[in-house]
Structures are given as C-alpha cells and as structure tokens.
Amino acid sequence: MSKGTIRNFLIGDAQADRMVPPSGFTARLTLFVSGAMAFLTVFALALSLASGRLADRWADELARSATLRISAPSGQLAAQTKVALTILEQTPGVASARALSVEEQAALLAPWFGLDLPLDDLPIPQLIEIIAADPGYDVRGLTLRLSTEVPGAVLDDHTRWREPLVAAANSLRRLGWISIGLLGGAMAAMITLAAQSSLAANAQVIEVLRLVGARDRYIAGAFVRRFTIRALIGAAVGVVIGMAGVLLMPAASDEGGFLTGLGFQGWGWLLPLLIPTLGGVVAFIATWLAARSTLRELA
Amino acid sequence: MIELDNVGYSYGGGELLSDVSVRLAPGSFHFLTGPSGSGKTTLMKLCYGALLPTSGTVRAFDADMRTRDRDEMAMMRRRIGVVHQDCRFLDHLPLADNIALPLMVSGHDMGQENANLRELMNWVGLSDRADALPPELSGGERQRAALARALIMSPDVVLADEPTGNVDWEMSQRLLQLLLELNRMGKAVLIASHDLGLIRAAKAHVQARVLRISNRQLHLAGADL
Ligand SMILES: Nc1ncnc2c1ncn2[C@@H]1O[C@H](COP(=O)(O)OP(=O)(O)O)[C@@H](O)[C@H]1O
Ligand SMILES: [Mg+2]
Numbered sequence: 001m002s003k004g005t006i007r008n009f010l011i012g013d014a015q016a017d018r019m020v021p022p023s024g025f026t027a028r029l030t031l032f033v034s035g036a037m038a039f040l041t042v043f044a045l046a047l048s049l050a051s052g053r054l055a056d057r058w059a060d061e062l063a064r065s066a067t068l069r070i071s072a073p074s075g076q077l078a079a080q081t082k083v084a085l086t087i088l089e090q091t092p093g094v095a096s097a098r099a100l101s102v103e104e105q106a107a108l109l110a111p112w113f114g115l116d117l118p119l120d121d122l123p124i125p126q127l128i129e130i131i132a133a134d135p136g137y138d139v140r141g142l143t144l145r146l147s148t149e150v151p152g153a154v155l156d157d158h159t160r161w162r163e164p165l166v167a168a169a170n171s172l173r174r175l176g177w178i179s180i181g182l183l184g185g186a187m188a189a190m191i192t193l194a195a196q197s198s199l200a201a202n203a204q205v206i207e208v209l210r211l212v213g214a215r216d217r218y219i220a221g222a223f224v225r226r227f228t229i230r231a232l233i234g235a236a237v238g239v240v241i242g243m244a245g246v247l248l249m250p251a252a253s254d255e256g257g258f259l260t261g262l263g264f265q266g267w268g269w270l271l272p273l274l275i276p277t278l279g280g281v282v283a284f285i286a287t288w289l290a291a292r293s294t295l296r297e298l299a
Numbered sequence: 300m301i302e303l304d305n306v307g308y309s310y311g312g313g314e315l316l317s318d319v320s321v322r323l324a325p326g327s328f329h330f331l332t333g334p335s336g337s338g339k340t341t342l343m344k345l346c347y348g349a350l351l352p353t354s355g356t357v358r359a360f361d362a363d364m365r366t367r368d369r370d371e372m373a374m375m376r377r378r379i380g381v382v383h384q385d386c387r388f389l390d391h392l393p394l395a396d397n398i399a400l401p402l403m404v405s406g407h408d409m410g411q412e413n414a415n416l417r418e419l420m421n422w423v424g425l426s427d428r429a430d431a432l433p434p435e436l437s438g439g440e441r442q443r444a445a446l447a448r449a450l451i452m453s454p455d456v457v458l459a460d461e462p463t464g465n466v467d468w469e470m471s472q473r474l475l476q477l478l479l480e481l482n483r484m485g486k487a488v489l490i491a492s493h494d495l496g497l498i499r500a501a502k503a504h505v506q507a508r509v510l511r512i513s514n515r516q517l518h519l520a521g522a523d524l
Contacts, residue, residue, distance in 0.1 A: 210373070
C-alpha cells in the first residue's frame with residue numbers, strides 16, 4: 001500500500017463507516033484485548049532486550065577478566081606472586097595483570113567476615129586480576145607454564161560459572177520473543193472472533209448492502225477499518241501504560257542486579273512504539289480474512 | 300435486458316417454478332400476478348441474482364448470472380432498481396441516507412447528487428421525513444421510500460415487488476406515474492401486484508403485458524384484464 005492509500009484507509013470513507021451500526025460489545029472487546037496485549041508485549045520486549053544485554057555483557061566482561069589465586073606459605077607468597085606477574089607480563093594476549101592490595105582483598109572478604117578481620121594473621125591467598133586483550137591469551141598454555149613455575153597458583157578464568165549464566169540469559173531472551181509471538185497470535189485470534197461476531201450480528205445490514213450493489217471490498221472495508229482503528233487505539237493506550245510501568249521501575253543498580261536492569265535503553269525506547277502499528281496490522285489482517293470468509297457465504 | 304430461459308426453481312422441496320421463459324426488453328412494461336405463495340417474489344429474486352435457477356438460465360445485460368463473480372454481481376445490481384416486498388432498509392440510518400444508499404455504496408459524490416435526492420424525495424412525498432428512521436415510518440411511507448431508493452441510480456430495469464400494497468389509491472397512482480415516466484425513457488419495468496385497479500390504470504397509458512403464475516408456470520394473461 002502506498003502512503004496515500006494508508007492515509008485514505010485510516011481517514012476512511014465516513015459514509016461506509018456509518019453503514020455498519022456501532023456495536024458496543026465488540027468495540028470494547030477489541031479495545032481491551034489490544035490494550036492488554038500491548039501492555040504485556042511491552043514487558044516481554046523489556047525482558048528480551050534486558051536479558052539480551054545481560055547475556056552480551058556477561059559473555060563479554062567475564063571473558064575478559066580472570067583471577068589467579070596463589071596459595072603459598074607466607075614466606076614464599078611474595079616471591080611466587082612476583083614470578084607469576086612476570087610470567088603474565090610475558091604472555092601474549094594479557095592486557096594487564098595486577099596483584100590486589102591488602103585493602104582490596106580485605107574489602108572482598110568484608111561481606112563474609114566483617115571489617116576488623118586480622119588479615120595478617122591468616123594465610124590469605126594472594127589474588128591477581130588478569131584482564132585479557134583482544135584476542136585473548138591461551139588459557140591452557142598459561143595454566144601449564146604456571147603449574148611448573150608457580151606451584152601454588154590456580155587460574156580461574158570464570159568459564160565455569162559464566163557459561164550457564166549466559167545460557168540462562170539467552171534462553172530468557174528467547175522466551176521473551178516467543179511470548180511476543182504468542183501475544184500477537186492470541187490478539188489475532190481474539191480479534192478474529194470479535195470481527196466474526198460483529199459480522200454475524202450485522203448479517204442483515206450486509207445483505208441490504210449487497211442488494212443495493214455494494215462490493216465485498218466496500219463492506220469488508222467498513223469492518224476492517226473499524227477493527228484496525230480500535231486495535232491501534234487500544235494498543236497505543238496499552239503501550240503508554242506499559243512504558244510508564246517500565247519507567248517507574250528502579251534504575252539499574254549493582255545491588256538489584258538483573259531485576260533492575262529490566263527496562264529500555266537508548267534506541268530501545270523507540271521499539272515499543274512499533275507495537276500499536278503491529279497490533280493494527282494484526283487486526284487488519286485478522287478482520288480482513290474474517291470478513292472475506294463471511295461475505296463469501298452470503299448471496 | 301433480463302432474460303429467463305426455461306427457468307426452474309426449487310427451494311429444496313418440489314419445484315416452485317418450472318419452464319419459465321420471459322424477456323424484459325428495454326422499454327417493456329410487465330405486470331406479474333398470481334396468488335400469494337405462487338412464486339412472484341422468487342421470480343423477482345431470480346431476475347436480480349439473489350437466487351440462481353435450479354434449471355435453465357437467467358441472463359442479465361447479456362451475461363449468464365452463473366458466470367458472474369461477486370463483484371460483477373454487485374455492478375449488475377447497480378443497474379437494476381429493486382423495490383423489495385419487505386423494503387429492506389438499514390434501520391439505524393435516517394431515511395434520506397437509506398434512499399441514497401445505492402449512491403453511497405457505489406462511491407458517488409453525495410454533494411453532486413443532493414439535488415437529485417431532494418427532488419426524488421419530494422416526488423414520493425417524503426421531504427419532511429428525511430431525518431426519520433425507517434422503523435418510525437408507516438407502511439406506505441416505507442414503500443414510497445423503497446421506490447425512491449430503487450430509482451435513485453436511474454437503473455435500466457426496475458423490479459417492484461408489490462410496491463403499492465400499503466399505499467392509498469392516490470399515492471399508488473403517483474407511484475405508477477413515476478414508473479410510467481421511467482418506462483417512457485426506455486427502462487424496462489416489472490411490477491408484481493395483484494392490484495387489478497393498478498393494472499387497469501397502467502394499461503390506459505402503456506402497452507403493458509400481464510404475466511400470471513399458476514401451476515408453477517408463467518402464462519401471458521389475456522387482453523381482457
Ligand atoms: N427462503 C425460502 N426457503 C424456503 N421456501 C421459501 C423461501 N422463500 C419463499 N419460500 C416459499 O416459496 C413459495 C413462494 O414464495 P414467494 O415467492 O414469496 O411467493 P409470492 O411472492 O408469490 O407470495 C412460498 O410457498 C414460500 O413459502
Ligand atoms: Mg411476494
């Protein structure tokens with residue numbers, strides 16, 4: 001359809017619209033269904049986008065950082081740490097390697113043991129933070145070399161717990177998109193039913209219109225326009241309420257973790273605006289098909 | 300314009316009409332009579348394609364009804380003005396819109412047709428009822444409105460199913476005048492009626508042929524009527 005046809009369709013043939021008596025029930029049903037579906041779609045969309053972001057971020061950040069833990073008798077700890085740092089500096093693909101200071105290690109342990117833990121008295125392992133370059137380093141090669149030269153070192157590249165998290169975030173994203181598909185399908189089904197009920201209720205009107213020479217296109221158009229506009233309006237209201245709900249959620253924070261990241265970012269805010277349009281398209285197709293099959297059965 | 304050739308029709312039980320052949324030529328004027336339930340309305344419906352014959356063929360404007368698709372059927376109906384026995388209005392629209400319905404559904408510019416509409420409503424004496432809803436009208440008013448609607452597209456053929464059943468003598472004469480005038484302009488007219496007075500009045504002005512349905516067959520009634 002060209003731009004002009006769409007405009008003409010929406011502005012419509014005011015005369016054709018009056019041919020079909022207004023019906024309170026199917027109008028309210030269509031408005032409500034489109035509104036509810038659009039509302040839910042906003043959240044499904046927010047969920048998909050947020051879990052997508054999370055999956056990407058986890059996969060990216062965790063892949064770049066690793067931790068080397070050195071446990072050794074207190075006499076050898078400093079020496080082993082030095083050797084390890086030297087090895088790391090020589091390893092291609094390691095962007096930086098840094099031994100955590102005593103204060104930093106204390107901060108990491110604080111949530112478990114409190115602040116006044118006498119770290120000096122305990123055999124706390126030394127942690128070294130490794131940031132990988134792009135492309136990264138050869139994990140197996142590094143592990144091998146460390147095991148011979150720094151016996152107390154254990155390399156943890158986070159793969160173990162990264163993979164299930166990324167997989168979970170990805171399947172959450174997939175579930176979000178499946179939900180959006182199902183919401184669209186359910187909306188199409190409901191609008192088909194509403195349109196069929198409206199067509200059946202107006203069988204007499206349709207018959208009279210046919211008798212005075214109306215073409216199917218004219219009659220179907222009156223119904224299709226009506227349902228499409230209702231779906232557009234309902235979906236627009238649903239999207240506004242849904243987006244307000246998303247806006248009111250607390251901003252993303254470290255404490256809230258995943259849950260507070262549930263929202264839109266940047267251009268993502270524009271995506272929900274597509275929902276009413278898609279809702280209108282769904283209603284258009286559903287009503288058109290319903291009208292076509294109903295009209296075929298009449299003389 | 301409309302030709303029935305050996306047409307038979309049955310609603311599912313026995314045959315209601317059989318071997319009906321008739322030709323509505325341009326400028327012809329026909330009456331259709333017969334007892335109630337003999338199939339007058341059914342014959343009319345065959346003429347405008349609301350029913351398809353169970354045997355034989357119906358041709359309108361040189362095309363077989365059976366070969367018309369739905370759009371072609373709609374285009375054909377714009378050329379045939381029908382006064383339905385039960386009028387068939389849209390009850391939620393005011394009378395003026397109901398009369399203009401054929402114009403609206405065929406995409407005419409209503410601004411240009413307004414004078415035409417007003418004149419026609421004036422002719423059938425309904426000018427002051429333009430805003431009334433069909434259920435508020437008397438039987439006679441409905442029939443006059445139905446005739447006005449049938450004529451608004453200035454069709455080539457006018458089929459009127461008992462158009463004077465509910466109107467008084469004077470109004471029925473006016474409606475007849477209107478139909479006679481259209482007939483003089485070359486339109487084919489078919490009126491189903493058992494109003495003998497109306498038929499006689501028409502015969503004074505026009506060469507009207509009277510068709511009678513009896514025993515499922517269509518007969519040409521004698522000149523004695
Ligand atoms: N839709 C229909 N289904 C079955 N029978 C019908 C239908 N319409 C009319 N009939 C029957 O066909 C016969 C003729 O009806 P009709 O054509 O309306 O007669 P008329 O107009 O001469 O009074 C009647 O017996 C009527 O009951
Ligand atoms: Mg009848």
